[in-house]
Amino acid sequence: MQLQRKDILGLQDMTADEIGLILDTAISHKEILSRPVKKVPILRGKSICTLFYENSTRTRTSFELAAKIMSADTTSISVAGSAVNKGESFKDTLLTLEAMGIDLFVIRHSASGSSHFASQTVKSCVVNAGDGTHEHPTQGLLDMLTMVENKERLDGLKVVIVGDIMHSRVARSNIWGLSRMGAQVRVCGPSTLLPAEIDKLPVQKHTNLDEALEGADVVNILRIQLERMDRGFFPSVREYCRLFGINKQRLRKCADDVLVMHPGPMNRGIEIAPDVADGEFAVITDQVTNGVAVRMALLYLLLGGGSTNVASA
Amino acid sequence: MWLLLKGGRIVDPSRGIDEGGDLLIQDGRIVGGHNAPVGEDGRTIDCAGLVVAPGLIDMHVHLREPGYEHKETIATGARAAAAGGFTTILGMPNTKPAIDNRAVVEYVLNEGADADVNVLTTGAATKGNDGAEMAEIGDMVDAGAVAISDDAFPVQNADLMRRVMEYSRMFDVPVLTHCEDTSLTLDAVMNEGVNATILGLRPWPRQAESIMVIRNILLSELTGCPVHIQHVSALESVGEVRWAKNRGIPVTCETCPQYFSLTDAALNTYNSNAKVNPPLRTDADVEAIKAGLADETIDAIATDHAPHSLEDKQVELQYAAFGMVGLETALPLVLTNLVKPNVLSLCDAIAKMTIAPARILGLDSGTLADGAVADVTIFDPDATVTVRADEFKSMGRNTPFDGVELTGKVIATIVAGKVVSSDE
Numbered sequence: 001m002q003l004q005r006k007d008i009l010g011l012q013d014m015t016a017d018e019i020g021l022i023l024d025t026a027i028s029h030k031e032i033l034s035r036p037v038k039k040v041p042i043l044r045g046k047s048i049c050t051l052f053y054e055n056s057t058r059t060r061t062s063f064e065l066a067a068k069i070m071s072a073d074t075t076s077i078s079v080a081g082s083a084v085n086k087g088e089s090f091k092d093t094l095l096t097l098e099a100m101g102i103d104l105f106v107i108r109h110s111a112s113g114s115s116h117f118a119s120q121t122v123k124s125c126v127v128n129a130g131d132g133t134h135e136h137p138t139q140g141l142l143d144m145l146t147m148v149e150n151k152e153r154l155d156g157l158k159v160v161i162v163g164d165i166m167h168s169r170v171a172r173s174n175i176w177g178l179s180r181m182g183a184q185v186r187v188c189g190p191s192t193l194l195p196a197e198i199d200k201l202p203v204q205k206h207t208n209l210d211e212a213l214e215g216a217d218v219v220n221i222l223r224i225q226l227e228r229m230d231r232g233f234f235p236s237v238r239e240y241c242r243l244f245g246i247n248k249q250r251l252r253k254c255a256d257d258v259l260v261m262h263p264g265p266m267n268r269g270i271e272i273a274p275d276v277a278d279g280e281f282a283v284i285t286d287q288v289t290n291g292v293a294v295r296m297a298l299l300y301l302l303l304g305g306g307s308t309n310v311a312s313a
Numbered sequence: 314m315w316l317l318l319k320g321g322r323i324v325d326p327s328r329g330i331d332e333g334g335d336l337l338i339q340d341g342r343i344v345g346g347h348n349a350p351v352g353e354d355g356r357t358i359d360c361a362g363l364v365v366a367p368g369l370i371d372m373h374v375h376l377r378e379p380g381y382e383h384k385e386t387i388a389t390g391a392r393a394a395a396a397g398g399f400t401t402i403l404g405m406p407n408t409k410p411a412i413d414n415r416a417v418v419e420y421v422l423n424e425g426a427d428a429d430v431n432v433l434t435t436g437a438a439t440k441g442n443d444g445a446e447m448a449e450i451g452d453m454v455d456a457g458a459v460a461i462s463d464d465a466f467p468v469q470n471a472d473l474m475r476r477v478m479e480y481s482r483m484f485d486v487p488v489l490t491h492c493e494d495t496s497l498t499l500d501a502v503m504n505e506g507v508n509a510t511i512l513g514l515r516p517w518p519r520q521a522e523s524i525m526v527i528r529n530i531l532l533s534e535l536t537g538c539p540v541h542i543q544h545v546s547a548l549e550s551v552g553e554v555r556w557a558k559n560r561g562i563p564v565t566c567e568t569c570p571q572y573f574s575l576t577d578a579a580l581n582t583y584n585s586n587a588k589v590n591p592p593l594r595t596d597a598d599v600e601a602i603k604a605g606l607a608d609e610t611i612d613a614i615a616t617d618h619a620p621h622s623l624e625d626k627q628v629e630l631q632y633a634a635f636g637m638v639g640l641e642t643a644l645p646l647v648l649t650n651l652v653k654p655n656v657l658s659l660c661d662a663i664a665k666m667t668i669a670p671a672r673i674l675g676l677d678s679g680t681l682a683d684g685a686v687a688d689v690t691i692f693d694p695d696a697t698v699t700v701r702a703d704e705f706k707s708m709g710r711n712t713p714f715d716g717v718e719l720t721g722k723v724i725a726t727i728v729a730g731k732v733v734s735s736d737e
Contacts, residue, residue: 012511091627111629112513113583132631134513169513196516197507 003301007119007126010135011177019177023145025297026290032069033292042304043072049102050129051093053079053109058264058288059129059138063106066295070304075102090114091121098122104303107131125302133167138298139263140173142291144181146283147218149290150259155182158255160212162188162244163222163271164233166195170263174220175201188212189222189244192233209244213253220261221246224271237270247273251281259283315339315350316730318691321360325367326664327671327680336365338687341730345683358737360691363724366663367679368400368430368688371640372489372670373464373543373567373615376402376432379420380409385620385708387421390640391428393618393707395734397640398723400430400688401678402618403670406437407465413437413448418456429733430726431688433674435462435489438477442466447477454484459674462489464543465590469495471528478538487539487565487673492525492550493591502631504577504592512580514631517592519547526550530557530564541673542566544617546591548601555610565673567613570646571637571713573602573656579713585626585633587713589619603656606665613673614665616643620709638709642700644692646714648721652694659694689727696722 003018032040048067050060067074104125107115112132119126130136148154159178165171165187178185179202187198188206199205206212213219224240234240251258260281268274276282316338324331337344339351371394377385394402404421406412412421418434425432436453438461440446450461461481467490468474481488498521503509505516526542530553533540542554545568557564576595579587587593605611619636626633647666651657671679678688702715726734
């Protein structure tokens with residue numbers, strides 16, 4: 001099977017077969033990461049541009065490492081602030097870079113839908129590395145890979161996503177991907193941070209954390225953005241931590257072999273207690289490793305023979 | 314000079330007429346009865362199978378001049394109006410500079426005098442549309458402004474809005490209000506609901522509109538000023554206006570074709586041409602709008618024609634300008650989505666685009682009565698047309714209806730007896 005698409009914009013429209021293919025490919029690529037010489041020539045001669053309109057350390061580094069391990073040439077562009085206020089438009093930036101021969105764009109942008117916009121603007125491949133509060137498909141995939149590795153299945157898993165669901169692209173990608181693979185997804189957070197009609201998505205909605213955690217196989221803890229407090233979504237960090245912070249005591253509600261996940265960067269002591277972050281159930285560093293593997297898999301599938309338009313080129 | 318419109322279906326809601334017949338125009342005016350043309354200089358238009366209606370009136374148009382001539386000018390906006398069957402258009406005051414004083418009112422009316430259709434203007438409620446200080450309403454009305462509006466810059470301060478209404482009443486002009494509580498719409502992009510949740514776009518609740526609708530209704534009752542609610546989009550707003558009318562408050566309202574033709578699902582591919590203010594809503598809102606049109610709660614259909622340049626729209630959705638063009642698709646959308654499915658009779662639909670806005674604005678047009686100035690629209694109610702944005706007379710191409718097949722085609726637009734647009 002091949003991946004019949006030019007772009008990875010989100011998991012909402014991805015089939016279970018496609019997700020399965022990506023995860024299988026990632027598992028086979030992960031072995032490369034444990035070699036003494038981490039270099040394979042699969043993407044030699046391909047140009048990949050990471051175009052980041054938002055700060056990011058781990059996602060960007062992860063994509064760049066994945067590309068370099070596979071011998072692609074990488075270019076990194078950081079644009080501070082929005083191009084609306086100054087400088088070149090997003091459209092012109094994309095067209096300019098495409099004209100230089102970029103085969104694949106990895107785009108991080110604060111505006112939801114910007115990867116859709118890019119995919120309609122350029123013929124090159126586009127991989128969404130996080131667009132506003134819409135989707136972060138590679139995070140969703142690496143989260144699923146981490147679950148599969150530890151639980152050997154996704155079907156039937158009880159996964160709780162805790163925190164600021166409204167502003168989280170990680171939550172949306174997790175919801176679509178996991179529900180497509182048969183997992184049972186629960187979302188839990190303050191009612192002010194659960195977006196309108198979230199229960200029309202394939203999730204169970206909770207505002208009581210203890211109820212949400214009952215029998216959970218996986219707890220995926222979202223980073224709380226402290227600036228949300230200033231906009232009145234919740235009254236204080238103290239109260240947030242009391243109501244929605246994950247600590248050891250709360251984890252007892254979950255399954256005995258619960259996995260604790262966090263997309264990072266963590267606010268230790270706020271959404272996650274330090275002893276949970278470093279504790280026996282946490283697989284947070286595994287997630288980071290799997291991030292490189294998933295991104296290698298996607299780059300391979302889009303550029304290295306998985307995609308028909310590239311294979312014929 | 315005469316023009317004989319022969320053998321059409323004459324629909325004149327001002328007199329409750331929907332019947333076959335001829336319509337004679339002599340020297341720019343309608344001649345009633347069965348009078349014969351006088352003089353050699355004239356011609357006949359065969360109107361068999363066509364509707365002959367009063368010229369359409371659009372009481373909500375953004376002409377962009379002065380200041381934004383890269384989006385539209387008064388001349389191109391008027392040309393688009395003529396192509397869409399409109400003979401009278403009312404420009405909104407959010408230009409640059411704002412239409413907030415006599416000089417700008419006179420500029421717009423002077424430019425409009427040379428345009429293809431009758432160009433009217435509103436005056437801004439506040440100086441520079443800043444929502445802080447009342448504009449010179451008396452002077453603008455004296456210069457020819459037919460209404461006062463806070464469109465695009467809704468007045469948030471209730472006390473100031475009260476004064477604007479009280480003051481406007483003195484000059485016998487209605488206040489047209491854009492109802493939006495902007496504290497509920499900070500950075501908002503689309504209607505609040507499951508689609509905004511999926512797309513990750515900042516949500517815009519219906520209540521941002523309906524809170525202001527009820528505020529302005531109550532201020533109308535307090536001041537006695539005729540208030541017209543612009544572009545009603547939300548279910549609750551329809552109920553509020555219905556309540557106000559039952560109570561005898563001098564309130565009227567309009568909706569626009571997009572609010573009975575589309576829902577927020579039109580944004581599912583991040584199509585910036587479907588980004589409008591107020592935002593597209595849900596099926597329930599569309600049904601409420603249709604019910605409001607049918608039971609006379611909603612008086613008028615306007616377009617909120619809002620042309621933008623490609624650069625304003627070909628950006629990330631949250632940075633894209635709000636608005637869509639409407640002049641050249643309004644009549645087909647009304648025919649396709651209201652008349653064909655029997656939401657409104659043809660006569661009632663035409664009323665909402667002719668005599669209703671004329672009455673709200675105190676105009677003597679919108680009728681085919683004997684002696685009226687001959688503003689007439691002739692259209693084929695059954696023709697199928699495909700919308701082609703690149704063929705618009707408007708400079709704006711920002712329509713979500715590009716490529717869509719609609720029913721109804723404007724055949725000729727006649728202003729004061731002169732054919733200004735023709736597709737015969």
